Structures are given as C-alpha cells and as structure tokens.
Amino acid sequence: MTYCLSINVERGLVFCSDSxxxxxxxxxxxxxxxxTFVWPGERVFVLLSAGNLATTQAVVKKMYRDVEQAxxxxxxxxxxxxxxxxYVGMISTQLQRHQASRDTANTNFEATFIFGGQIGYSPPExxxxxxxxxxxxxxxxxxxxxxxxxxxxxxxxxxxxxRNIDLDRAARCALVSMNSxxxxxxxxxPPVELLIYERDSLTEGRRLFLAEDDPFAxxxxxxxxxxxxxxxxxxxxxxxxxxxxxxxxTNLSLLERQRHR
Amino acid sequence: MTYCLSINVERGLVFCSDSxxxxxxxxxxxxxxxxTFVWPGERVFVLLSAGNLATTQAVVKKMYRDVEQAxxxxxxxxxxxxxxxxYVGMISTQLQRHQASRDTANTNFEATFIFGGQIGYSPPExxxxxxxxxxxxxxxxxxxxxxxxxxxxxxxxxxxxxRNIDLDRAARCALVSMNSxxxxxxxxxPPVELLIYERDSLTEGRRLFLAEDDPFAxxxxxxxxxxxxxxxxxxxxxxxxxxxxxxxxTNLSLLERQRHR
Numbered sequence: 001m002t003y004c005l006s007i008n009v010e011r012g013l014v015f016c017s018d019s020x021x022x023x024x025x026x027x028x029x030x031x032x033x034x035x036t037f038v039w040p041g042e043r044v045f046v047l048l049s050a051g052n053l054a055t056t057q058a059v060v061k062k063m064y065r066d067v068e069q070a071x072x073x074x075x076x077x078x079x080x081x082x083x084x085x086x087y088v089g090m091i092s093t094q095l096q097r098h099q100a101s102r103d104t105a106n107t108n109f110e111a112t113f114i115f116g117g118q119i120g121y122s123p124p125e126x127x128x129x130x131x132x133x134x135x136x137x138x139x140x141x142x143x144x145x146x147x148x149x150x151x152x153x154x155x156x157x158x159x160x161x162x163r164n165i166d167l168d169r170a171a172r173c174a175l176v177s178m179n180s181x182x183x184x185x186x187x188x189x190p191p192v193e194l195l196i197y198e199r200d201s202l203t204e205g206r207r208l209f210l211a212e213d214d215p216f217a218x219x220x221x222x223x224x225x226x227x228x229x230x231x232x233x234x235x236x237x238x239x240x241x242x243x244x245x246x247x248x249x250t251n252l253s254l255l256e257r258q259r260h261r
Numbered sequence: 262m263t264y265c266l267s268i269n270v271e272r273g274l275v276f277c278s279d280s281x282x283x284x285x286x287x288x289x290x291x292x293x294x295x296x297t298f299v300w301p302g303e304r305v306f307v308l309l310s311a312g313n314l315a316t317t318q319a320v321v322k323k324m325y326r327d328v329e330q331a332x333x334x335x336x337x338x339x340x341x342x343x344x345x346x347x348y349v350g351m352i353s354t355q356l357q358r359h360q361a362s363r364d365t366a367n368t369n370f371e372a373t374f375i376f377g378g379q380i381g382y383s384p385p386e387x388x389x390x391x392x393x394x395x396x397x398x399x400x401x402x403x404x405x406x407x408x409x410x411x412x413x414x415x416x417x418x419x420x421x422x423x424r425n426i427d428l429d430r431a432a433r434c435a436l437v438s439m440n441s442x443x444x445x446x447x448x449x450x451p452p453v454e455l456l457i458y459e460r461d462s463l464t465e466g467r468r469l470f471l472a473e474d475d476p477f478a479x480x481x482x483x484x485x486x487x488x489x490x491x492x493x494x495x496x497x498x499x500x501x502x503x504x505x506x507x508x509x510x511t512n513l514s515l516l517e518r519q520r521h522r
Contacts, residue, residue, distance in 0.1 A: 151412030155441035159486055160493060172496050180416035206501070219497045225420055227495050231488020232421060235433050236480045240467070 001187035002148030004033055004048035005157070005174055006114045006126045008138045011167040012205075013116055013124050013197040015046045016174040018148075018182065020189035021053050029053075034193040035060045037067075037075050037117075038204045044117045045075055045084060046195055050148040051111035051131065058095045059088065059111065066091075081125040082137075085115050089133030096131065112147045117197070124199055152184045153177030171196045172220070175210075179221050192217065262448035263409030265294055265309035266418070266435055267375045267387040269399045272428040273466070274377055274385050274458040276307045277435040279409075279443065281450035282314050290314075295454040296321045298328075298336050298378075299465045305378045306336055306345060307456055311409040312372035312392065319356045320349065320372065327352075342378060342386040343398075349376050350394030357392065373408045378458070385460055413445045414438030432457045433481070436471075440482050453478065 001022070007014040017033040031053060037045040047063070049056035066074035078084035096109045103109070115135075116126030128145045129135040138145050144157050160173045171194060181188045190212040197205035210217040262283070268275040278294040292314060298306040308324070310317035327335035339345035353372055360370045376396075377387030389406045390396040399406050405418050414437075421434045432455060442449045451473040458466035471478040 149412075151410075151445070152416050154445045155413050155416075156489065158445050159441075159489055168499055168502055169493065171499070172493060176493070176496070180420075184412070184415045184419050206499075208499075216497060216500075223496050224492060227488070227492025228417065228420055231485060231492055232430065232433060232437065234488050235437070235484050236477060238429055238432070238467075238469075238477075241429055 001185065002033060002050035003146070003150065003153060003178060003181045003185075003188045004050055004114055004148055005144055005146045005150075005153065005177060006046075006048065006116050006138070007144045007157075007161055007170045007174055008116065008124060008126045009143055009161070009165050009167060009170050010163055010199070012199040012201075013046070013118075013126060013195075014167065014171045014174050015048055015114070015116070015193075015195040015197070016171075016178050017048045017193050018178060018188045019191045019193065020187060022187060023053075030189075030191070032193060034195060035063075036195070036204050036207075037063065039076070040204075041202050043075070043119045044197060044202055044204065045115065046117055046197070047088065048114040048147065049111060050113070052096075052099075052107075052109045055092065055095055055099065055109050055111040056113075058099075059092050059113075062091050062095065063088070078119070080122065081117060081119060081127070084117075084119075085127040085129060085135050085137075088113060088115050089129045089135055092129065092131070093133040114145050114147055118199070118202065120202075121200055124197070149181055149185050149188050152181040156180065167196060167198060175217070175220055176224055179217075179224065183221075190214075190217070262446065263294060263311035264407070264411070264414060264439060264442045264446075264449040265311055265375055265409055266405055266407045266411075266414065266438060267307075267309065267377050267399070268405045268418075268422055268431045268435055269377065269385060269387045270404055270422070270424055270426050270428060270431050271460070273460040273462075274307070274379075274387060274456075275428065275432045275435050276309055276375070276377070276454075276456040276458070277432075277439050278309045278454050279439060279449045280452045280454065281448060283448055284314075291450075291452070293454060295456060296324075297456070297465050297468075298324065300337070301465075302463050304336070304380045305458060305463055305465065306376065307378055307458070308349070309375040309408065310372060311374070313357075313360075313368075313370045316353065316356055316360065316370050316372040317374075319360075320353050320374075323352050323356065324349070339380070341383065342380060342388070345378075345380075346376050346388040346390060346396050346398075349374060350390045350396055353390065353392070354394040375406050375408055379460070379463065381463075382461055385458070410442055410446050410449050413442040417441065428457060428459060436478070436481055437485055440478075440485065444482075451475075451478070 004017040021029040035047040110131035113129040118124040127135040192210040194208040265278040282290040296308040357370045371392035374390040379385040388396045453471040455469040
C-alpha cells in the first residue's frame with residue numbers, strides 16, 4: 001500500500017509520502033512516490049502517487065517527456081492548475097486503458113494521485129485525481145488530501161490542520177500522521193519524503209528524505225510518544241479517581257516503564 | 262458501521278463501544294452494542310457486537326434464553342472463557358445460516374464480536390469472534406482487540422497500551438481512541454459505552470454511558486485536543502527553524518536533502 005498526503009495552508013503547501021511498494025507479501029520494494037516538476041520563478045508542480053506502480057511510473061515518464069518533446073498539452077502549456085490536473089487525469093486514464101488492453105491476468109492498473117503546486121502568483125492548489133481521471137480539490141474547511149492508507153493518519157489532521165496554521169507546524173503534523181500510519185500498518189514504510197513549498201517562492205522548496213534510521217525522524221517519533229503520554233496524563237480523571245483514595249503515578253514513571261519494555 | 266474495542270491489562274479489562282447503526286445513509290439508528298452477563302462472585306461476560314443488527318440481537322437474545330431455559334451449552338455451563346467463546350461463535354454461525362436460508366436479497370448477515378470476561382479466579386481473557394465462528398485472543402504484545410472501523414483509533418492504542426498500564430488510564434485511552442474515530446468517521450457515533458472491569462472483582466464493574474452532550478466526554482475531547490497541540494508544539498524543530506536562518510543546509514547531518522534531477 002501507500003500513504004501520501006498534501007496540506008494547503010495560507011503560507012504554502014506540504015507534501016508527504018512513504019516509499020513502500022508491494023506486489024504480494026513476498027515482493028516488497030522501495031520507490032519514491034514524490035515527483036516534482038519545477039520551472040524556477042515560473043511554475044512548480046508536485047505529484048504523489050498511489051496504486052499500480054507501472055501506471056504511476058508511466059504517467060511520470062510521460063509528464064517529463066511531453067515537456068521535453070513540446071507535445072501539447074503539457075505541464076508548461078497549462079494555464080491553470082486545474083488544467084494541469086485535467087492533463088494528468090487524461091494521461092493516467094489513457095495509460096491505464098493501454099495496459100488493460102494487453103492484460104491477461106485481470107490486473108488492477110488503477111492509480112490515484114495527489115497533484116498540486118503553483119503557476120505564477122495565482123493561488124497554490126492541490127487536487128486528488130481519481131483513477132477515472134476526474135478530481136476534487138481541497139476545501140477551506142478540509143485543507144488536506146490523502147491517498148492510500150488514509151485512516152490511521154486522519155484523526156491528527158482532522159484535529160490540527162486549519163488554513164491559518166504555520167507552514168513548518170503543518171509539515172510536522174504531516175510527519176506525525178505518516179509516522180502513526182507506518183507504526184500501525186506494515187504496508188506503509190520509510191523512507192519518508194517531505195516537501196515544504198512556501199507560497200509564491202516558485203522554487204522546489206525544502207525537500208527532506210527521512211530514512212528509517214534518520215535521527216530527526218526517530219527523535220520526532222519519540223517526542224510524539226512522550227507528548228501523547230503527557231496528553232493522556234492531563235485528561236480529566238474519572239469521578240472515582242478524584243477521591244484521592246488511589247495514588248496516580250507520575251508522568252515520569254509511566255514514560256520510564258514504556259521505555260524499558 | 263461500528264467501533265468497539267477491548268483492552269486486557271494486568272489489572273483488569275476495558276470494553277468500549279459506540280452506538281450508531283445504519284442500514285444505508287438514510288437509516289441511522291442508535292443501539293447499544295455492549296451486553297453484559299453477570300453472576301456476581303462467579304462469572305462475568307461482556308459482549309461487543311458489530312455487523313448485522315438482526316444477527317447480533319438474535320445472538321444476545323439466545324445467550325440470555327439458553328441460560329434461562331438451562332439449555333446446554335450456555336454461559337453458565339462453560340468451564341473456561343474459550344469454551345464460552347466457542348459457544349458464542351457456534352450460535353452466531355447458526356443464526357447467520359438460519360437467516361441466510363430465508364434470504365431473498367443477497368443480504369449480508371455477518372456479525373463480528375468481541376467477547377471477554379472472567380470465570381472464577383482464572384485469568385480474565387478477551388476474544389475476537391469472526392463471522393465464521395472461529396476466534397483469536399489478545400496477546401501479551403498486543404493486549405487490545407478492535408472490531409468495525411478499527412483504523413482511525415489504532416495508532417493511539419499501538420503507542421500507549423501495554424500489559425502493565427493502569428486500568429483507569431487504559432480506559433481513558435480507549436475513550437480517546439473512540440473519540441478520534443467518531444470525529445473522523447460519521448458512521449461511528451455516540452452515545453459511547455465504557456465498562457471497566459477490575460480483575461477478580463467478579464462484578465459488572467464500572468459502566469459509563471456517555472451521551473453526545475456529556476460534560477465529561479466533552480471535557481475529555483477538549484483536553485485531548487489541547488494535549489495534541491502541546492505535543493506538536495514540543496516536537497523537535499526543523500534545522501532551519503533552530504538556526505533562525507532560512508537555510509536547510511545548515512544541519513545536513515540531521516536532515517539529508519535529496520538531490521533531484
């Protein structure tokens with residue numbers, strides 16, 4: 001499986017993706033699911049992919065090729081982000097149909113994408129492109145999009161992500177959402193890629209590649225665990241606990257016990 | 262849908278269930294999914310149910326009836342919890358088959374259960390009973406069980422629940438897991454039922470019924486939100502935030518920047 005997400009806030013965009021692919025339990029691979037298409041000062045696009053790897057690789061290849069060969073339409077000729085999303089949806093369905101026409105094993109060639117970026121100084125946008133080539137974009141009330149194994153990492157986004165959140169904070173929240181998903185589901189795995197795009201910068205932005213043993217990623221996961229234990233500790237007690245009859249443990253002793261297990 | 266979970270720790274058992282049922286989007290109902298069978302000082306059983314409501318109601322009714330009529334086997338004749346779980350699995354498959362034999366609309370009569378409790382002073386146990394009547398029990402390393410919409414509420418359990426956690430703390434964690442699921446998925450909804458069974462008490466234990474406007478449930482949700490924001494706040498900052506400079510390259514040992522063609 002896969003887990004990818006995007007966040008569109010006032011100050012910019014965040015993209016985050018895992019790198020685990022599998023074709024059956026005994027065929028696990030590592031492939032980047034984050035692809036960038038950057039014309040500095042002009043336009044920036046980011047594509048996150050889930051689904052059939054042959055389809056997604058073919059889509060990415062065609063997106064580069066169409067620009068190189070100046071075949072119209074391409075990412076350079078699109079006058080808006082939704083026009084570019086239309087183009088991605090179109091080549092995705094074409095390539096799926098092309099593969100299906102040669103299929104002998106009832107294979108699922110479907111692919112789903114998150115696609116976003118900025119053209120000139122028009123507002124940055126993000127889209128979720130379905131296997132059918134149609135798409136939705138994020139909304140004011142729901143500024144994030146997810147594809148793949150979306151459920152484990154959704155509660156933290158539901159609670160934290162608003163349009164006016166700081167960009168780096170939104171990026172940390174994306175990493176936590178990814179980390180929770182990786183912990184709970186083996187079909188989603190590191191390395192994790194993170195891209196932070198500041199609005200109107202029209203560059204690729206900051207891109208991080210967090211391997212499994214990355215010290216920052218590890219520290220983030222540990223600190224988040226500690227924060228959750230503390231949050232749990234600070235929850236209102238049940239009526240019968242407030243009598244003082246029981247002696248609650250200190251936060252530290254719980255942290256210690258968790259560390260030593 | 263449904264979300265139910267059980268936690269089996271050294272000091273006892275926690276059961277938690279939502280109350281939303283739906284037969285299509287325009288037929289939403291509220292039914293308790295928590296059923297208790299208690300013989301004080303002797304044996305205690307708790308059943309949480311997911312799936313077809315007619316099946317689960319029929320199973321519960323038969324469990325009560327078999328004891329009343331002294332039809333063997335029943336919950337009183339079971340000499341162990343696994344024998345009792347076998348009995349529940351057996352009547353569940355019988356009742357599913359009975360309904361299916363009269364079906365005209367290709368209905369799904371499947372039901373899944375969490376079943377647990379304690380018989381005398383033998384160790385408390387919990388089981389997840391599949392629609393096929395077979396079951397698994399919780400393990401030392403994985404002391405919780407979930408049925409229904411399990412993914413949203415799993416990360417918090419994965420991170421917090423260990424065998425040696427305090428019982429009330431485990432119960433709060435169950436409520437958080439439930440609260441996150443309710444926020445992220447409309448097919449899971451209040452009232453929330455919570456049962457806290459202290460090991461060797463051989464009573465029903467503490468049972469809470471938390472309606473949508475319950476002050477404790479509301480306070481818990483708000484405090485948890487605050488705790489998460491704090492946890493996010495205390496996460497390690499990105500390299501460029503710590504230096505104050507706008508250059509991510511200042512700490513390459515922590516954050517490896519990926520080259521991209």
